[in-house]
Amino acid sequence: MTAILTEEHLRLVQRLRKAALLILAVAAIAVLPFVGSAWSEAVHDGLETFGIGLMIVAITGRAWCSLYIGGRKLRALVTTGPYSVSRNPLYLFTFIGVFGLGLQTGAVLPAAVLACLTVAVFATVVPYEELALRGIFGPEYITYCARVPRYWPRFSTWQDSKRLEVEPATIVRTVADALPLLLAYPVMEAFEYLQNAGLIDAAFAIY
Incomplete structure (x- = not known):
């Protein structure tokens, strides 16, 4: 993959x-x-309560990331704030949110499966994104990749900005994209009610 x-x-x-990700979401709703x-x-x-906490962390974290990148992904190489410790903090917070969503089943296994599938989707896409960013920003991006991990944060590389150029519309859009995570709680509560009422057969009881 050199082009x-x-x-x-x-x-x-x-x-x-x-x-x-949409296909994955539809499959999850079906199962x-x-x-x-x-x-x-x-x-x-x-587990449900912990999952709600993780989803709130994900939504807040994605908004925090948007303060720094603000729709400038292809116009400027952002290397401060969350982007100074992880090259893809938005995606990292997405993984956290999806794991929290899965915990709304009251079990760990569905959460782990959903999170792993989400990671697999991004793992397929991210190398192509990095190729494009390397072409746009050249040696500066290569140096950045050598210093900052792709996902898991390296807090020793933290750097911050004295001033940020913020695009409110991008922040609102990023938060809005993540807000459906919180719908998992009432939806899963509704499924649980239907199971207890005998209207849905819980074919799998898992941990």
């Missing part, structure tokens, strides 16, 4: 990523109603 991608190719790859928790009620409720 440099154009911005048009990058946008196509990003659209394909969104389509893959999760038939999944029950094998944990005790106390653990079940604790």
Whole structure:
């Protein structure tokens, strides 16, 4: 994979990523109603609460990232704030949010499966994004990649900006994209109610 991608190719790859995530979401909605928790009620409720906390962290984190990148991904190489410790902090917060979403089943396994599938989707796309960014920013981006990890943060590389150029519309759009995560709680509660009422058969009781 040595060819440099154009911005048009990058946008196509990003659209394909969104389509893959949509397919994953639809598949999850089709399967999760038939999944029950094998944990005790106390653990079940604790996992749900923890998951809500993770989704709030994800939404807040994505908004924080947008303060720095603000729709400038292809116009400027952002290397400060969350982007100084991770090259893809927006994606990292997405993984956290999806894991929290899966915990709304009251079980850990569905959360782990959903998170791993989401990571797999991004792992397919990110190398192509990096090719495009390398073509746009050249040696500066190569140096940045050598210093900052792709996902998991390296806090020793933290750097901040004295001033930020903020695009409110981008922040609102980023938060709005993540807000549907919180719908997982009422939706999964509705599924659980239907299971308890005998209207849906929980074919799988898992941890």
